[in-house]
Amino acid sequence: xxxxxxxxxxxxxxKVGITGSALTAGIxxxxxxxxxxxxxxxxxxIGGLEFVxxxxxxxxxxxxxxxxxxxxxxKEFPLLLPHLGYSMVSLLSGFTIGAVTGMVxxxxxxxYPLVEKVVTPYILVLVTTPMLALVPLLILRFGFxxxxxxxxxxxxxxxxxxxxxxxxxxxTDSAKLALARSYGASTLQIFWKIRAPxxxxxxxxxxxxxxxxxxxxxxxxxxVGGGFGLGxxxxxxSSMINMPEFFAVILLLSxxxxxxxxxxxxxxKKWASWET
Amino acid sequence: xxxxxxxxxxxxRYDDLEALKGCSFDVADKTIVxxxxxxxxxxxxxxxxxxxxxxxxxxxxxxxxxxxxxPRPEIGLVFQEANLLPWRNLMDNILFPFExxxxxxxxxxITHLMxxxxxxxxxxxxxxxLSGGMQQRGAIVRAxxxxxxxxLMDEPFGALDAFTREEMNRLVEEIWLETKTTIVFIxxxxxxxxxxxxxxxVLTKRPGRVHADYPVNLPRxxxxxxxxxxxxxxxxxxxxxxxxxxxxMRPRSAAE
Ligand SMILES: Nc1ncnc2c1ncn2[C@@H]1O[C@H](COP(=O)(O)OP(=O)(O)OP(=O)(O)O)[C@@H](O)[C@H]1O
Ligand SMILES: [Mg+2]
Numbered sequence: 001x002x003x004x005x006x007x008x009x010x011x012x013x014x015k016v017g018i019t020g021s022a023l024t025a026g027i028x029x030x031x032x033x034x035x036x037x038x039x040x041x042x043x044x045x046i047g048g049l050e051f052v053x054x055x056x057x058x059x060x061x062x063x064x065x066x067x068x069x070x071x072x073x074x075k076e077f078p079l080l081l082p083h084l085g086y087s088m089v090s091l092l093s094g095f096t097i098g099a100v101t102g103m104v105x106x107x108x109x110x111x112y113p114l115v116e117k118v119v120t121p122y123i124l125v126l127v128t129t130p131m132l133a134l135v136p137l138l139i140l141r142f143g144f145x146x147x148x149x150x151x152x153x154x155x156x157x158x159x160x161x162x163x164x165x166x167x168x169x170x171x172t173d174s175a176k177l178a179l180a181r182s183y184g185a186s187t188l189q190i191f192w193k194i195r196a197p198x199x200x201x202x203x204x205x206x207x208x209x210x211x212x213x214x215x216x217x218x219x220x221x222x223x224v225g226g227g228f229g230l231g232x233x234x235x236x237x238s239s240m241i242n243m244p245e246f247f248a249v250i251l252l253l254s255x256x257x258x259x260x261x262x263x264x265x266x267x268x269k270k271w272a273s274w275e276t
Numbered sequence: 277x278x279x280x281x282x283x284x285x286x287x288x289r290y291d292d293l294e295a296l297k298g299c300s301f302d303v304a305d306k307t308i309v310x311x312x313x314x315x316x317x318x319x320x321x322x323x324x325x326x327x328x329x330x331x332x333x334x335x336x337x338x339x340x341x342x343x344x345x346x347p348r349p350e351i352g353l354v355f356q357e358a359n360l361l362p363w364r365n366l367m368d369n370i371l372f373p374f375e376x377x378x379x380x381x382x383x384x385x386i387t388h389l390m391x392x393x394x395x396x397x398x399x400x401x402x403x404x405x406l407s408g409g410m411q412q413r414g415a416i417v418r419a420x421x422x423x424x425x426x427x428l429m430d431e432p433f434g435a436l437d438a439f440t441r442e443e444m445n446r447l448v449e450e451i452w453l454e455t456k457t458t459i460v461f462i463x464x465x466x467x468x469x470x471x472x473x474x475x476x477x478v479l480t481k482r483p484g485r486v487h488a489d490y491p492v493n494l495p496r497x498x499x500x501x502x503x504x505x506x507x508x509x510x511x512x513x514x515x516x517x518x519x520x521x522x523x524x525m526r527p528r529s530a531a532e
Contacts, residue, residue, distance in 0.1 A: 182347045185376045
């Protein structure tokens, strides 16, 4: 009987080991193949676009060739860099304010079912209202500086984060709460050690969607008013019909968007991978 | 006989549903007592009341003659389905109680327990990387890490396959032989109840109360041979008859 247990352990050890290595090997080989396919498709799409635009002699003001866009990005980059900085200030400040408010409100509201029922319709209204529509109003009140932009971004990010975080905080698992209580955990400990980690995957989803909405709102607000930021560059270049430069800014914005996505993907992989 | 836990006229009502009513029994110190009963008869309710996790509507549970009103460090709890926190690795799960209590863990004891249940080398694994049996063994280590005097187990092996379940039963007995922790064990398996226990308590249908109370006087450590004896066979049939007798479904006689 006593030796039955180590033997048992051994079989399970190999089982876990095999699935572990099979999994990593599978991902490794698949990734290499996938990368090859992704690159091939990218070359085909960009090269094909370049060729078609060149062959049909499409004028620049309709759609500049990819090579011209890339060249414009390189040439204009020193000029665009400060504007990138201004946009990041609006985005990061608005995002931080919105995200923190959204998370705190979600944590509080989900503790009181009645409060949640009362508040949710308003949050839904905020989620579905395009905050860009408010920018002219905000500019009237706060001028052409950062303030109206940051407010608009925070208003776009906050409700989005809140609604997702609330879904996370609502996932109460009574057995896990009971476990914590059985060791005499305080309400605060239960929040930080059970509720918050349980909500984390949904919070990350909220932060990711929120940051993308934040980026859109930042650029939109910059297009509406004020003399700085990447959105302002878009309006300027398009009014001067500088299409390669215009698309260079669009390309820069796509890169930022993808970076945001990658950052949250990596955070999720590190901190929320237990979910899958 | 020293009484460790005393359930006195325990009653629990959830709104208009009476889960327990007039349930009384004692658990002697350093013994294993199993509780069986029809599904939904209030076993979990009873165990949670014994752990201090929720309060009774009437009656009380005493630990060493003192009424239990809140969770106590002397009482360890093992839940159905392991209940490890999926975002923590195995060792961090086991250290969870110490973290909550701001206590320094007794690493020598924990290492010994890990070895005892065959989990050495798996400390850094995430729960999803462990089999159901390994997860439940981790949960047992977590519950024993604080050296409780009483271990309450709520159908801990209900979700495991028959083979793993037998291994786990032997493990519980071995741990008991080593620590002499008083164990209250809820199960749906009459065989498991007899294998493990010094006493098997049968509860009635809801509202649960004690229907029968059978001593199990078999030598330890128990084995397949012990379980194949006439005495065990008779006891098993008695308990089965008790439980069938409560339900509308009766065992068929040969004439049917
Ligand atoms: N928190 C609760 N609120 C309301 N009713 C509850 C609650 N917990 C349990 N009950 C009800 O009380 C009765 C007893 O439940 P309990 O879980 O104690 O039974 P059990 O014997 O453990 O059942 P099982 O064998 O299925 O595990 C059931 O009818 C259940 O639906
Ligand atoms: Mg139960």
